[in-house]
Amino acid sequence: MKRFYTLIVSIVLILSSVAMNAQQKPDIAYLKARKAFVDAQLVEIKEKLGLDEIRGKKFEFIYRRYAMEYDNNRRALRAPKNPTDSLSDAVAEQIILEQIADGRKFLEIREKYYYEFKKILTPREIYRVFKIEQENHRKLMQEYKKRKE
Helix, strand or coil, X not given: CHHHHHHHHXXXXXXXXXXXXXXXXXXXXXXXHHHHHXXXXXXXXXXXXXCCHHHHHHHHHHHHHHHHHHHHHHHHCCCCCCCHHHCCHHHHHHHHHHHHHHHHHHHHHHHHHHHHHCCCCCHXXXXXXXXXXXXXXXXXXXXXXXXXX
């Protein structure tokens, strides 16, 4: 667990450097940081689920596709820079409807990969994968906020 926490901190540092290098090579730096995060998650998930080598390799193949698709969808989302006070009702409604549609996309991705994961994992293990992801994201955001302050 300590090793994983160290990986998370390293990833936050990498993501911080992404912000500093954003004007030079935004996509390359982001992709490297994201790959490091996915690698760290894979290590933790395989360890916590106790996957053997064969199941681990099958899971890794599917999980990397899942993470890439999920991330591509997330990166397409960008919160509007307009202050909420200056939004018209029509613009606010459009933003809300887009957010609802984006939420559906995320659910569709999770559902699609649920069935892929189910080929090699039990439903309980899949549930644990999603919980581990959620917890790691929460930790990453906490660490990012600390460093931002």
